[in-house]
Amino acid sequence: xxxxxxxxxxxxxxxxxxxxxxxxxxxxxxxxxxxxxxxxxxxxxxxxxxxxxxxxxxxxxxxxxxxxxxxxxxxxxxxxxxxxxxxxxxxxxxxxxxxxxxxxxxxxxxxxxxxxxxxxxxxxxxxxxxxxxxxxxxxxxxxxxxxxxxxxxxxxxxxxxxxxxxxxxxxxxxxxxxxxxxxxxxxxxxxxxxxxxxxxxxxxxxxxxxxxxxxxxxxxxxxxxxxxxxxxxxxxxxxxxxxxxxxxxxxxxxxxxxxxxxxxxxxxxxxxxxxxxxxxxxxxxxxxxxxxxx
Ligand code: NDP
Numbered sequence: 001x002x003x004x005x006x007x008x009x010x011x012x013x014x015x016x017x018x019x020x021x022x023x024x025x026x027x028x029x030x031x032x033x034x035x036x037x038x039x040x041x042x043x044x045x046x047x048x049x050x051x052x053x054x055x056x057x058x059x060x061x062x063x064x065x066x067x068x069x070x071x072x073x074x075x076x077x078x079x080x081x082x083x084x085x086x087x088x089x090x091x092x093x094x095x096x097x098x099x100x101x102x103x104x105x106x107x108x109x110x111x112x113x114x115x116x117x118x119x120x121x122x123x124x125x126x127x128x129x130x131x132x133x134x135x136x137x138x139x140x141x142x143x144x145x146x147x148x149x150x151x152x153x154x155x156x157x158x159x160x161x162x163x164x165x166x167x168x169x170x171x172x173x174x175x176x177x178x179x180x181x182x183x184x185x186x187x188x189x190x191x192x193x194x195x196x197x198x199x200x201x202x203x204x205x206x207x208x209x210x211x212x213x214x215x216x217x218x219x220x221x222x223x224x225x226x227x228x229x230x231x232x233x234x235x236x237x238x239x240x241x242x243x244x245x246x247x248x249x250x251x252x253x254x255x256x257x258x259x260x261x262x263x264x265x266x267x268x269x270x271x272x273x274x275x276x277x278x279x280x281x282x283x284x285x286x287x288x289x290x291x292x293x294x
Contacts, residue, residue, distance in 0.1 A: 003261040006155050006230070008147075012273035015150070016061055019280050023062040026293060034287035035064040035091045036120065036279070040098045041079060041105065042072030047098045054096065057276045063283055066092060076105045080113050087115040093290060094120030094283035099172070117289065120282035122146070122176070131179045140282045145177035147274025148209055148230045149184065155263060157207070157228050159184040165205035166190050167198075167218070167251065173211040173232055181207070198222075210251035220256025229257055229264040232271045 027033050036058050040051045051067070058065040066089075068082055079101075086092050095118045101107050111123050119127050122142035130138040152159055164186035168174030178190045191201055199222040202208060210218055211232035223229065233251030250267030258264050265271055287293075 003229070003258045003264040004155075005258075006151050006228075006263050006265045006270060008151060008265055008270040009273050011151060011154050012147075012277040014154075015274075015277040016057070016280060019063075019277075019284050020061040022284055022288075026287065026291070027062065030291050030293065032287070032291060033062055033064055034093045034283045035066060035089075036094045036096060036283045037066040037068060037086045037089070037092045038096050038098065039068045039070070039079070039082060039086075041070045041074060042102050044100075047100075051098050054276055054279060057280060058283075061280055063280060064091065072102050074105075076109065079105060079110055083110065083113045087113075087118060092118065093286040094118055094279075096121050096279065097123075099123075118286060120279060120286055122282070123171070128171070128176065131176055131183075140285070141180060142172065142176045143278035143282065144173050144232060144271060144275045145180050146278045146281075147271055148177050148232065149180050150278065151230060151265060151271065151274060152207065152228065155228075157263065159186050159207065162186050162206040163204050164188050164207040164209070165202055166209045166211070167202070168192065168209075168211035168213075168232075170211065174209075177209050177211065177232075181209075208252075212251050214251055216249055216251070216253040218252040218257065220253060220260050223257055223260045225260050226262040227260075229261045230271060231265050231267050234267060234272065 023033055038051050055065045086095050095114045114124055119140050122140040127138040130136040164181045166174050166178040169190050169192045182188050202222040203224055205227055207228045209230045215235040215237055231250035231252045235249055236246040237249045239247040248268050
C-alpha cells in the first residue's frame with residue numbers, strides 16, 4: 001500500500017484564503033479587522049522566528065499585529081501589566097504569549113492573565129479545563145491540536161468510533177489533541193515515556209497522532225495497515241547532502257510508514273503550516289464574536 005499524502009501546506013493555504021475573504025468582509029461591512037498581539041520575552045532565536053512567521057501570516061490575510069518584546073530578565077509583574085493593558089485594548093482580539101517563558105516566570109500565572117475571550121492560543125487554564133470536560137466547549141482550542149483535527153476533517157477521515165492513539169502528553173500538543181479526539185467520540189489511548197509495549201499499542205490505532213519529538217521513532221511495522229498518521233514531530237536529522245547539513249523529519253519513519261498507512265502527513269508540510277492557520281482562525285473568530293458577525 002502507498003499512503004495518500006495529507007498535504008498540510010495546501011490545506012493551510014485554502015484556510016488562509018477563507019480567512020482573508022472573511023477579513024475583507026469585516027473591513028468592508030464593519031470597518032474593522034482582527035488584531036493579534038504577540039508577547040515575546042527574551043531573545044530565543046526559535047521563538048523570535050515563530051513570532052516573525054506569525055506576524056507575516058497575519059499581514060498576508062489583513063490581520064493587524066501588535067508586537068511586544070520584553071527583555072529576558074523582565075519581572076513577572078511587568079509581563080502581567082503588559083497583558084492587562086492588551087486585555088483592555090479594543091483593537092486586540094487575540095493575545096499570544098510565545099512559550100517557553102524564561103525560568104523565573106510562572107507560565108501558568110502569566111497565561112491565566114490573558115482574558116478568556118482573547119486566549120487565541122487556547123492555553124488559559126479555563127479553556128484547557130473546558131476542553132477536558134464532557135459537553136463543555138472551550139472558547140478557543142490550542143492551535144496545533146486544532147490543526148491536526150482540521151487535517152483529518154478536510155481529508156474526509158472520520159473520527160467517531162475510531163481507535164485513536166496519541167503519542168505524547170504535553171500541555172501544548174499531546175493532551176489537548178487527545179481531548180479534541182475524545183470530544184469527537186474517538187476511542188482513545190494516550191502514550192508517554194512510561195508506556196509499555198509502545199509498538200503494540202500503536203498497532204491498534206486507526207488514527208495515530210505522533211507528538212514525541214523523537215526522530216523517526218515510529219517504524220513501519222508499528223502501523224496498522226490503512227491507518228491515518230498525523231505526524232506532529234519536528235526533528236532535525238543529519239544530512240550531508242543538504243547545504244545546511246541536516247533536514248527536518250518527523251516522529252514517524254515516513255518512508256516505512258507510507259508503505260503501510262492509508263494516509264499520512266509529511267514533515268515538513270503537514271501539521272506545521274496548520275498551526276499558524278489555526279492561530280489566524282482563532283483570532284478572526286474572536287473578532288467575529290466581538291462584533292457579532294455571523
Ligand atoms: P514535549 O517534549 O513537551 O513532550 C513529548 C512527549 O512525548 C511527552 O509526553 C513524553 O512523555 C513523550 N515521549 C518522549 N519520548 C518518548 C518515548 N521514547 N516514548 C514514548 N513517549 C515519549 O514535546 P511537545 O509536545 O512540545 O512536542 C512534540 C513534538 O512536536 C516536537 O518534535 C515538537 O517540535 C513538535 N511540535 C510541532 C508543532 C507544529 O506546529 N508542527 C508545534 C508544537 C510541537 P513524558 O510525558 O512521559 O515525558
